[in-house]
Each structure stands twice: as C-alpha cells, then as structure tokens.
Amino acid sequence: xLPLLINQLAPASPLQAGIAVGRRxxxxxxIESKGSGWSVRNIHRQDLAVPLFSGAPTTAALGxxxxxxxxxxxxxxxxxxxxxxxxxxxxxxxxxxxLDELPKAAAQRTDLMRWRFAQSWxxxxxxxxxxxxxxxxxxxxxxxxxxxxxRAWSDCVKQALERAGQMPASMNAALAYxxxxxxxxxxxxxxxxxxxxxxxxxxxxxxEVRRLRHITTRLRAGDSSDExxxxxDDVVRNVQSGAIGKAERLYLSGDSQEMLDLSAxxxxxxxxxxxxxxxxxxxxxxxxxxxxxxxxxxxxxxxSS
Amino acid sequence: MKISTNFVPAxxxxxxxxxxxxxxxxxxxxxxxxxxxxxxxxxxAELPRLDKRLAGVEAAAQAASLRPGAMPSAxxxxxxxxxxxxxxxxxxxxxMTTLALxxxxxxxxxxxxxxxxxxxxxxxxxxxxxxxxxxxxPLSEFLLQLERDPEFSxxxxxxxxxxxxxxxxxxxxLKVRT
Numbered sequence: 001x002l003p004l005l006i007n008q009l010a011p012a013s014p015l016q017a018g019i020a021v022g023r024r025x026x027x028x029x030x031i032e033s034k035g036s037g038w039s040v041r042n043i044h045r046q047d048l049a050v051p052l053f054s055g056a057p058t059t060a061a062l063g064x065x066x067x068x069x070x071x072x073x074x075x076x077x078x079x080x081x082x083x084x085x086x087x088x089x090x091x092x093x094x095x096x097x098x099l100d101e102l103p104k105a106a107a108q109r110t111d112l113m114r115w116r117f118a119q120s121w122x123x124x125x126x127x128x129x130x131x132x133x134x135x136x137x138x139x140x141x142x143x144x145x146x147x148x149x150x151r152a153w154s155d156c157v158k159q160a161l162e163r164a165g166q167m168p169a170s171m172n173a174a175l176a177y178x179x180x181x182x183x184x185x186x187x188x189x190x191x192x193x194x195x196x197x198x199x200x201x202x203x204x205x206x207x208e209v210r211r212l213r214h215i216t217t218r219l220r221a222g223d224s225s226d227e228x229x230x231x232x233d234d235v236v237r238n239v240q241s242g243a244i245g246k247a248e249r250l251y252l253s254g255d256s257q258e259m260l261d262l263s264a265x266x267x268x269x270x271x272x273x274x275x276x277x278x279x280x281x282x283x284x285x286x287x288x289x290x291x292x293x294x295x296x297x298x299x300x301x302x303x304s305s
Numbered sequence: 306m307k308i309s310t311n312f313v314p315a316x317x318x319x320x321x322x323x324x325x326x327x328x329x330x331x332x333x334x335x336x337x338x339x340x341x342x343x344x345x346x347x348x349x350a351e352l353p354r355l356d357k358r359l360a361g362v363e364a365a366a367q368a369a370s371l372r373p374g375a376m377p378s379a380x381x382x383x384x385x386x387x388x389x390x391x392x393x394x395x396x397x398x399x400x401m402t403t404l405a406l407x408x409x410x411x412x413x414x415x416x417x418x419x420x421x422x423x424x425x426x427x428x429x430x431x432x433x434x435x436x437x438x439x440x441x442x443p444l445s446e447f448l449l450q451l452e453r454d455p456e457f458s459x460x461x462x463x464x465x466x467x468x469x470x471x472x473x474x475x476x477x478x479l480k481v482r483t
Contacts, residue, residue, distance in 0.1 A: 006322055010322075129312065131310035135306065158313065167316070169316070170315070171311065175308075176310065183307065
C-alpha cells in the first residue's frame, strides 16, 4: 500500500543517466522512459587528457576529470536525470568472502573487509573505503560480497561531481551495474560473466541460485599485438581453475566488436555456450554509439536501477 | 539477487518517501483551505441576515433607551444599597425557621406522643424539645426518625423522665445541619 502510494505521489524519474568513468575516457548516457521500455536520449564521450586511477590523484588528473565532467554536465543539468556513476572494477574491487560467521554490527563488518583488503593489497586500511552485502549461507559458510574502493580516487570523483553540480544517486563498480542490468537474462544455473572494458576485464562467477561466488579483475595489456588472444587464454585459465567452479554458460558484456571476437575463441576453448549481452538490447533511440568503448557500461549503469 | 551496495550517500532511499509525504501535506493543506473557504462562504451568506438582525436590535435599543434624567443619582443608589444591607443584617437567620421546624416535627411525631415543649435557637442551629407518651416505644420510634432525618446533623437523647402518672418524657437536643 505504502510503496504504491509513494509511486503515485513521487513517481520514479523518467530520465536516468549513467556516467562511466574510465582511465582514459568518460562516457555519459541519458535514457528516458518510453512506455514500458527505454530510449537513448543522448550519449557523450569525453577523452581524458591525463589518465586517471594511476597512483595517487594528481592536479593534472583532477583537472582533466573536472573538464570532462563539466562538459557533460551542461546537458545533464537541463535534464534533471537520476545519475549513476560507474567506476572501473580495478578502482572499486569486489570479492566474495566465505566466513564462518558474519559480524553482526555493520562497523565490524566494515573493519573486517578493510583489514582483509588491506592485507591482500598491502595498503593502509585508512586508504580503503568498503561496502558489503550479505549474500546468505552456502556450504556451511556465510557469504559476504565485499567491495573496497580506493578512497583517494573515489573522493576525487565525488568532489569533481560536486564541482560539476551533479549529485549521483549511486556510485559503484562497473560489475555491480552490469550484474544488475543483465541478471534477468541469466539462466537459472551456475554461470559466469566476462565484462570487457577498455582498461580491464572482470570475470564474475555465480552459483546455481545466481549468487556471486568469485570475482577476478585484471587490467588489460593494451600494447600486445594479439591482446584479445592473451585475454582469452587468461579467462580460460580462470574459468577452468578449481577456484571458480563449474560454469554452465559464459556471458560476455562490453564492446560489441570485442565480444564478437572473443565469443568464438572462448566457445571453442571452454566448450560451454557463450552468450553476448548487449546493454542496448530492448532500448530504442539512436544506439549506434552505445555499443562501443565505455558506452555499454554507462548504459548499463543508467538502466541498473 | 541485486547488488545494492553504494559508494555515495543513498539519498534516493528517503527522497521519494519525503516527496510523497510533502505531497500528502500539500493535499491536506489544500483540503483545509477548501474547508475554510467553504466555511467563509457560509458565513458570508449569513451576513445579510445578521446585519438585518443587528439593525433590528439597534433600533429596539434606540427605542428603549433611557433618558439620563430618569436614572437615580449615584448618591441615591448608594443610600438605597446601604439601607438594603442594614435590613438584610436585621432579618438574617440561619437554618430553618421555627414554623418549618414545627411542621417537620408534626409529620414525624407518632399519634401516641405529644410535644411538651420546644426551644428553638435559630442563630445557633439548636433545638431543645421535650416529648411525652404513655410508653417509651413511640418516643424511641420518634427519636429514630430524627436521627435519620438529613436536616439534622445530631439527634441526642439528653434525659428520660417519668412524668405525671405513667407518662414517659424524652428531652431531646437536635443540631440543624447547616
């Protein structure tokens, strides 16, 4: 009754925007609700003069981020869209912890996540910003989806957004938006999704109840002549390793051309079906630019809520 | 399973309920305003009738207005007030009158008994009376009735004496309830 009343009195925004912040590019996609579906309203891409997320934030990097956000903000300001910001999976890292017991207090959970990520990355605890989500019990263990962001860079992005006059409704790792966008397309069985971004790739594995169990993130070696071949081999090793388990299907998401190239290679090597997921599926409007670069991620972020 | 973590304050979780609550408040205020307007319209409709009535009252007051010379002077009013106060002081008594007391006793007194004497001190609210009968039974019945009478706070048998012949006399003191 109450949610219905809230929907009547304060309907969800008909405009949603996704901003994907990459190392070398920033992409913003605005979509609008059209009946029961969505339509792309506009896509903006801004190349960054200085790469982000390398080492500590520098003045030059902040300037480049500010300029890019200011450029896309002029149109966002006029639209009153609900904004979701996706950061690379290498900046907000995700992992699934298998615990004997889940700490009851949220602060204790955060401390535990911070400690484990700090140990894993050899970083000071205070440099990490952590979030967690209880995934329930499995095999006698309690699963916790743990995420840790580089505090310096996430603060940097938040402040840049604030300077650009934007107040995001959410900010999360690319994986979170992609998983939320495509989860209804996953078969009810154990599976895995390979997310391809210009800067890196992420392989997420889930069990038969579509609960995340293992997540691997790697930066891409863009200078290799057969970079996709090396990437495919790396993915095959991960999927076939005992740590991941048995995926019955592999899903691909990201740049359309890269997915096309990789799907044939992976299908042959893995022996399981490979399905390409396009964020633009079931989306109307001018989607020509929404299939490449950071745009699929920005679109997934916009459609994730 | 949906990933619901968020690295910025989740203002959206409370914004929509807040907007809905504000809308509810606006609707409530609109309803109150509508009710007030309706009430004001009702009062406005009643205004001509009230004006007419007021005019009638003012006309009647004008007609019945007393001339200043017809009123007694302040000195006369003060003298009258003083005299009334003096008369009230002279005639003031407390409690019931002797006549009312006798009427009450007559109703209570049994047929076989009779009143020998009555002394009523109205200022003190005290009654001394002597009743007689051929036996003690009707006198006891009489005394019992006096004790139950709510007009008296006390009914006390002071003395029982043997009168002429076989007559019995009760000397009773009554306190009138103030």
